[in-house]
Amino acid sequence: MDEYALGVLINMGLFSFLALSAYLLLIAGELSFGQQAFFGVGAYAAGIGTAMWGWPLPLAALLAMALGAAGAWLVGLPTLRLRGLYFAMATLAAAEMCRILFELFHWQQEVDGERVGPDGTQGFRGIRWVLEHGIEQAGYAAIVFALLALVLAAFFLAERSRLGATVRMVGEDPELAAVLGVNVARVKLGVAAAAGAVAALGGALYAHHNTYIEPRNFDIMLGVHSLAYGLIGGLGTAFGPLLGVALDIGLLESTRVFQGYRMVVFGGLVAVLLIVRPRGLLDETVVNSIAKRWRERAAA
Amino acid sequence: MLVDLIQNTLDGLALGSAYALLALGFTLIFGVLRRANLAYGPAIMLGAYAATWVHLQFHAGFLALAAVTIVGAMLAGAYVERLCFAPHGRRARSGDAAAIASMVGSFALWMQLEEIATLWLPKHLYAFPPLYDGPPLALGPFTLRLEYVAMLACAVLACFGLHRLLARTRFGLAVRAIVDQTDGARLAGINVPRVFFLVFALASALGGLAGYLIAAAHEQVTPMLGMWSTLKGMIAMMLGGLGSLPGAVVGGVALGLIESHSQWLLGPQYRDLIAYFVLFALLAARPAGLRSILTRKPTLAA
Numbered sequence: 344m345d346e347y348a349l350g351v352l353i354n355m356g357l358f359s360f361l362a363l364s365a366y367l368l369l370i371a372g373e374l375s376f377g378q379q380a381f382f383g384v385g386a387y388a389a390g391i392g393t394a395m396w397g398w399p400l401p402l403a404a405l406l407a408m409a410l411g412a413a414g415a416w417l418v419g420l421p422t423l424r425l426r427g428l429y430f431a432m433a434t435l436a437a438a439e440m441c442r443i444l445f446e447l448f449h450w451q452q453e454v455d456g457e458r459v460g461p462d463g464t465q466g467f468r469g470i471r472w473v474l475e476h477g478i479e480q481a482g483y484a485a486i487v488f489a490l491l492a493l494v495l496a497a498f499f500l501a502e503r504s505r506l507g508a509t510v511r512m513v514g515e516d517p518e519l520a521a522v523l524g525v526n527v528a529r530v531k532l533g534v535a536a537a538a539g540a541v542a543a544l545g546g547a548l549y550a551h552h553n554t555y556i557e558p559r560n561f562d563i564m565l566g567v568h569s570l571a572y573g574l575i576g577g578l579g580t581a582f583g584p585l586l587g588v589a590l591d592i593g594l595l596e597s598t599r600v601f602q603g604y605r606m607v608v609f610g611g612l613v614a615v616l617l618i619v620r621p622r623g624l625l626d627e628t629v630v631n632s633i634a635k636r637w638r639e640r641a642a643a
Numbered sequence: 644m645l646v647d648l649i650q651n652t653l654d655g656l657a658l659g660s661a662y663a664l665l666a667l668g669f670t671l672i673f674g675v676l677r678r679a680n681l682a683y684g685p686a687i688m689l690g691a692y693a694a695t696w697v698h699l700q701f702h703a704g705f706l707a708l709a710a711v712t713i714v715g716a717m718l719a720g721a722y723v724e725r726l727c728f729a730p731h732g733r734r735a736r737s738g739d740a741a742a743i744a745s746m747v748g749s750f751a752l753w754m755q756l757e758e759i760a761t762l763w764l765p766k767h768l769y770a771f772p773p774l775y776d777g778p779p780l781a782l783g784p785f786t787l788r789l790e791y792v793a794m795l796a797c798a799v800l801a802c803f804g805l806h807r808l809l810a811r812t813r814f815g816l817a818v819r820a821i822v823d824q825t826d827g828a829r830l831a832g833i834n835v836p837r838v839f840f841l842v843f844a845l846a847s848a849l850g851g852l853a854g855y856l857i858a859a860a861h862e863q864v865t866p867m868l869g870m871w872s873t874l875k876g877m878i879a880m881m882l883g884g885l886g887s888l889p890g891a892v893v894g895g896v897a898l899g900l901i902e903s904h905s906q907w908l909l910g911p912q913y914r915d916l917i918a919y920f921v922l923f924a925l926l927a928a929r930p931a932g933l934r935s936i937l938t939r940k941p942t943l944a945a
Contacts, residue, residue: 422927440916563874612751613748617747
């Protein structure tokens, strides 16, 4: 596989984390325009960990996830009682505040005779842990997809458990869930924190793939894209958001079929797709019927 | 000091009336259809691009440019309505699946409209003729640009015009009937899809007017105008209180005042930070917006 294709593949993996993060909140019934903030928090935290403090990447990624979860919990605390557009706008405001704080964030120190660290709008360069440890593109792709598989496995285990059913119930009818004894606020806060951690892990890997990050990377466009991936791909299964990412980044950006007209084609396609399938390609009905056929075949 | 304070308040009022015009269109769509149209700003931008093209080709006067912006925004808005809102069925509660599908569809068309605009006029920035080519009006020690006076006047006129339209005409009666009881309105013989379409056209026309005035005040047009209009319109709408027309004006003016004063005190980065912080804090504490604080009326929204 050539370098370009590998790069596209890695990008697909990285943005899948963000799409999964938005998807997690979607199935809990909340529409977030702000998951890019936790992606950014993860990127900055992990970059500071490896480039400034000399930590190994796994430890820095754990720090990123902890901060992402904590940040999402803090934002969720006053906002998760809001619904629909209210929650979406509150998360948008929080994420934009976070982006502006990155722009105001100057903290550099001397590492090996070079000034390293976040420098406001100039960004944060020199996050070179991956290069310095001799990991090639292919190796990094393997790491990204192994971690993505781990996250997906956790999603599927959760979906099959009582917890997954509870989350979907909270998403579909919070009043009913509350009547049945579910602590809706706590479930939503837990989901938000988990979604923050997943986004932050993606951000940590993103920073180490690009070696350079800047506040502009984490703007509202990224957030709305990650939300749209789940809604295009379908909300029935965690494969839905991945399908959305694959359609956008994998198919359209990499093949360059519609060079120059990519968004004209993709935008129109998505709008038409949503008329035919308002809950995405892999919606609950499709997923259930596939699962049923699978069971029947296994039984026969 | 006091002169600066008053000058900033004047600038904030002018900026706020542009936001109020944007928020009025946004609110009209949200109040009637209960759906957010993310492609609202990009449709306005396409109108402004059409006017820029006309300006480059024919050097037309300001009335022609304003008309082209408004008609362009209306055509783009009608396209968005046909593709993202009309097919997704009846008026939905906010947060419903159909409302989300409409919103995501409108986001997809946002991307599309933005690319169409940059394919049409590929430079990053185009100069746009100002409304009036002369020194700003002087009122004692204060100055005010003519575009800003026009914005203020248009915002006030639009607000009264909309109020009269909704309160006094048959069309307004149909709109209010749909807002109260969509099924009942349909049974009474109101052509609901047609009213939705007209509301969309009206909102786009208001947006186009705002877009023309903003482009003339900034004397430039960039592809960023789309995102800027959507964001400012939405923020002003949420600040004032979702779905309320007076709220849209209050929210727009409040946003303009907050921005102009915080920019003067702390600089442009803090200006945006403070605007977003006020929005976040208000949503967390009083989701029903500034209007609910001013009137102390109980609202159903939460």
